[in-house]
Amino acid sequence: MSSRPHVLLLNWRDTAHPEGGGSERYLERMAEGLVGRGYRVTIQCAAYQGAAADEWRGGVRFRRRGNRFTVYPRALLAVAGLRPDVIVDVQNGIPFFSRLVARCPVLVLVHHVHREQWRSVLGDTLGRLGWWIESRLAPWLYRGCRYLTVSEVTRDELATLGIRPERVTVIRPGLDPPPRTSAEPDEDPxxxxxxxxxxxxxxxxxxxxxxxxxxxxxxxxxxxxxxxxxxxxxxxxxxxxxxxxxxxxxxxxxxxxxxxxxxxxxxxxxxxxxxxxxxxxxxxxxxxxxxxxxxxxxxxxxxxxxxxxxxxxxxxxxxxxxxxxxxxxxxxxxxxxxxxxxxxAGYGWERGVDLFERALTDARSRPRRPRGRAAGRRRS
Structure with a gap:
């Protein structure tokens, strides 16, 4: 059994997914940075056509299970089966509810609050349900957990959901060095x-x-x-x-x-x-x-x-x-x-990985909060 801390990152997609984007790149750069510092890192995400169920990339283990809906229960099975030392639950509107089964510290990563998006994507009824989960249920379930986000704006938005700013660490994205290009600005704009x-x-x-x-x-x-x-x-x-x-x-x-x-x-x-x-x-x-x-x-x-x-x-x-x-x-x-x-030119990934690792270390060093009514009476 390895003595290296095992970090489990729960995310809807990975960068190779057809709907992958900047938030997936952010998570994977953090994962690769942690691997470089001696951590074992697993990203649990959704499967998609043509993708391997298990893959190693950049030293990170990718476990692809379930589709855009069943990825959530499959992630809970991974939490129970892999027994990580710390979990980062990426809340892309809907969290993975990992705290229900986790036996280790859980951090929540929120890129932005989805208030404006729920109804435009899911319609009025489902949109209201989605917003209730994001704005009411999730803050209650993850009460006391450390939150991570990418901007001060999102930290302020989380405060409107009852998540105190001192519980939120802002870790801005870095930037991959751009490849050398041969393109010149188009003559026509x-x-x-x-x-x-x-x-x-x-x-x-x-x-x-x-x-x-x-x-x-x-x-x-x-x-x-x-x-x-x-x-x-x-x-x-x-x-x-x-x-x-x-x-x-x-x-x-x-x-x-x-x-x-x-x-x-x-x-x-x-x-x-x-x-x-x-x-x-x-x-x-x-x-x-x-x-x-x-x-x-x-x-x-x-x-x-x-x-x-x-x-x-x-x-x-x-x-x-x-x-x-x-x-x-x-x-x-x-x-x-x-x-x-x-x-x-001043944006790299190293400082972000520093802050990410510090947040994980702090979470692991704190005493576990009790569950149940006593925990539920505490303020979030």
Missing amino acids: TLVVVGRLVPHKRIEHAIDALARLSERWPKLRLEVVGQGWWRPNLLRHAELRGVEDRVTLHGWVDERDKHEILARSAVHLCPSVKEGWGIAIMEAAAHGVPSVAYRAAGGVCESIVDNKTGVLAEDFEAMVHHIDHLLRWPAYREALGRAGRDRA
Whole structure:
């Protein structure tokens, strides 16, 4: 039996999953960092077509069991069977309820609160149920547990759910060094969106902005990097707006191609309803490409320094205005790009792994809280 501490990370997906994204990359970078420091790390996540049930990557063990729904009970079986030393329960709206069966400390990782997304994705009735689980049941179940998140904005949002700020550790994402690219900025300006094709990413707003700017910028294009089940809806939306010939949905591309697309773009758009941080914003910044996002979209207010590395918009009309302004004034766009590149250069993963490891160590060193009525009477 190994004496190395065993960390079990419960997550809906991994980065190779068709719906994997920045939150999965964040978790895996933390996992790889822990492996480098002598931990045994397992990521328990959902299976998908073509994926091995068990795989080792970067020193991390991946156990893929269940689909998008049954991944939750399969994770509870893993908690009971693997007997880890500490668990990180990634709450992507719905937690894994690991505290019900865990015999070790549990930490909760929340990238952002999903208040705005529940009804838009699941409708009114199921949306209310999902929000009740996230906002009422989960804070009660994980009372006393340490929370981890990626931005001060999310820490403030968690406080509205009764989770005191002193129980929440903010660990911002790092940034992988961008590969060397050969791309030069397109002669005709290009907008780019990097993200999953799902409703709450609101890529329709990017298509609408392209349509609104078509008269002033007749050669303006939009390139979308990412895949997801919402793709047919986006194709129809582009057709309805009459810009289908100027919208390219690339689907999944490898890292080098993604960075080539970013490097040749003029402006990166992030019209999402909510982001915990926005790794794609920092990736674009690494290439000197400023981003435009909505001020109300959570952690983007921290990944973008407004009017210094990018621009925050109050609404759709303001987003269109800011895009137009950035295209019309190259000197301003380039100044934002230089500041963004300088800022991105200071973001690595090591400090995040330091904080992550410290949180795990602190959780393991604290006495276990009793369960039952006595624990339930304590404040969260």
